[in-house]
Every structure is written in C-alpha cells, then in structure tokens.
Amino acid sequence: MSPVSLCKQSLSVLGLALVVAHGAHAAEVQVAVAANFTAPMQKIAVLFEQDTGHKAVLSFGATGKFYAQIANGAPFGVLLAADDTTPEKxxxxxxxxxxTRFTYAIGQLVLWSKQPGYVDAEGKVLAKSDWKHIAIANPKLAPYGLAAMQTLDKLGLTPQVQPRVVTGENIGQTYQFAASGNAPLGFVALSQVMEDGKLREGSAWVVPAGMHEPIRQDAIVxxxxxxxxAAAALMQYLRGDKARAIIKSYGYSF
Incomplete structure (x- = not known):
C-alpha cells in the first residue's frame, strides 16, 4: 500500500473513531418548554445537538399544565418555564x-393584530368598541395571560374588555386565535410575531414593561x-453566545 493510501486510511479510521467516541457520550433529555419559547427553542435544539452530540426532545405547552404533569411524575429532565415562580416552587x-435554576430570558408582551395598521403604537385600539374579540391566554395557567390582565387593569379597561375575551389554553393557542382572524386582537408573546428583530406581519403595540410584573422565564433541572x-449540557448551552443570540433575535432580554 502506498504512503498516500495508508495516510488516507489512517485519517478515515481516526475520523470514525472520533464519531464513535462522540456518539458514545451522547445523551438525551426530555424538555418541557413554555409555548412562547417554541420558535427559538426549536432553533437552539438543532444547534445544541450539532455542537454537543446531545439531543433535546421538546414538548411545548402551558407552564401551569407542565407543573401538574411534573408533580404527577412526568419524565421531563428540564423545564423552561414562562415564569420564575413555577421553577422556584x-x-x-x-x-x-x-x-440549577436561572433566568434564561425575560419575555415581552405585545398587543398584536394580523391586520397591518390595526394596532396603533400606543395600544389605544383597546379602548375602541368596534372590535368583537381579543385573545388572551388563561391567566391561571399562562404568565403572559396574567401579564395581559395586569395591563388591562393598569389601563382601567378590564370591565369593558373582559366580556370580549377569548381565552387560549396557552400562549400558542392564543396566537392561533389572533393569527387565524377569529380574534382581531391578541395579547401574545413578542417572540411569536418577531424574528431577527423585525415584526413578521401585521401591527403591534409592545406593552411597556411597567404595565405588568416582569415575565422572568426560569429554567430548572x-x-x-x-x-x-444532556440536561447539564443544555443548561450550560442556554447561557452561551449562540443560544443567547437566538433568544435576543426573538425579542427577549436577559
């Protein structure tokens, strides 16, 4: 065998050995992810597997429902909550x-409509009477729903808006109500309508942080x-530059 062929064979064997070694240490973790964090976490999970070899198996839903499942023995290894109180509890x-608990993102509430120009820059559309429905996540289960109700209270609009509320089980379903047009307005997460720092479609009012309690989103093993x-590696990865760049691009802060 020629020296060149021998060298190529040695490199192939070395490459195979590295792949096997990488796979031998790979692990898998089931992750319960707050619905508002769906899009960024899907991107993060892909990079996480590419960079570490570990796999994050994702489930999305309402933080309140995840708590009930965890209390009943659900095999999740990590929770990425939509609040900080549930992980603390x-x-x-x-x-x-x-x-292991830490804040991986601070969420941003937004009043959104699929229709361009429908929502003004100050949210004054809320005080109008010419719309029939507004989608809000269940405030008992979803922190974004609670923040929406706190905002309405702050504006003094709860009595006139409450009868027109269509309640979503979580922020994902709430977004669907607004995106489908079943509700012309919806209080959703900025991450659901924003990507790479820009509004994808429609019109929106980014609710000032002082209108509601901070939406601190904590992770916990x-x-x-x-x-x-895999669980330990994911918690570390979420603190890294790659994950944080994705998180920031969807409108979250830290």
Whole structure:
C-alpha cells in the first residue's frame, strides 16, 4: 500500500473513531418548554445537538399544565418555564434541583393584530368598541395571560374588555386565535410575531414593561434529569453566545 493510501486510511479510521467516541457520550433529555419559547427553542435544539452530540426532545405547552404533569411524575429532565415562580416552587417541593435554576430570558408582551395598521403604537385600539374579540391566554395557567390582565387593569379597561375575551389554553393557542382572524386582537408573546428583530406581519403595540410584573422565564433541572449529561449540557448551552443570540433575535432580554 502506498504512503498516500495508508495516510488516507489512517485519517478515515481516526475520523470514525472520533464519531464513535462522540456518539458514545451522547445523551438525551426530555424538555418541557413554555409555548412562547417554541420558535427559538426549536432553533437552539438543532444547534445544541450539532455542537454537543446531545439531543433535546421538546414538548411545548402551558407552564401551569407542565407543573401538574411534573408533580404527577412526568419524565421531563428540564423545564423552561414562562415564569420564575413555577421553577422556584418546583425546587422548594423537591421536584427539581433548586441550585440549577436561572433566568434564561425575560419575555415581552405585545398587543398584536394580523391586520397591518390595526394596532396603533400606543395600544389605544383597546379602548375602541368596534372590535368583537381579543385573545388572551388563561391567566391561571399562562404568565403572559396574567401579564395581559395586569395591563388591562393598569389601563382601567378590564370591565369593558373582559366580556370580549377569548381565552387560549396557552400562549400558542392564543396566537392561533389572533393569527387565524377569529380574534382581531391578541395579547401574545413578542417572540411569536418577531424574528431577527423585525415584526413578521401585521401591527403591534409592545406593552411597556411597567404595565405588568416582569415575565422572568426560569429554567430548572428536574428530578428525572439529575445526573443526565444532556440536561447539564443544555443548561450550560442556554447561557452561551449562540443560544443567547437566538433568544435576543426573538425579542427577549436577559
């Protein structure tokens, strides 16, 4: 065999060995993800697997429902909540590892319509009477829904708006109500209508932070994820530059 052929064969064997070694340490973790964080987390999960070899299996839904599932023994290894109170509660109740909890993003509430020009820059459309429905996530289950109700209270509009509220089970369903046109208005997460720093379509009023309690979104390793390499790696990855760039591009802050 020629020296060149021998060299190529050696490189191929070395490459195969590296792939095998990389795969041998790969792990998998089931992740419960708040519905508002769907788009950025889908992108992050792809890069996470490419960069670490570990796989994040994602489930999306309302934080309140995830808490009930976790309390009943659901095998999630990590929770990316839409608030900070649920992970704190999970840590105190021994359902998760309290020391792992950190804020991975601060969410932004937005009043949005699929129709261009429908929502003004100050949200004054809320005080008008010529629209029939507004979509708001269930405030008992979804932190963005609670923030929406706090905003209406702050504006003194709750009594006149409440009868026209269409309640979404989570912020994902709430967005669908508004995106389908079933509700001309919707209080949704900025991340659902923004990408790369720009509004994808329609019109919106970004609700000032002082109108509601901060939407601090915390992550925590759950009991089934204790000792799971993928869970630990994901928590570290979410703090990294690549993940943070994606998170920021969807309108979140830190």
């Amino acid at each position: 999970i840590g105190k109740e021994g359902l998760g590892i309290g020391a 759950l009991k089934p994820g204790q000792g799971n390499e």
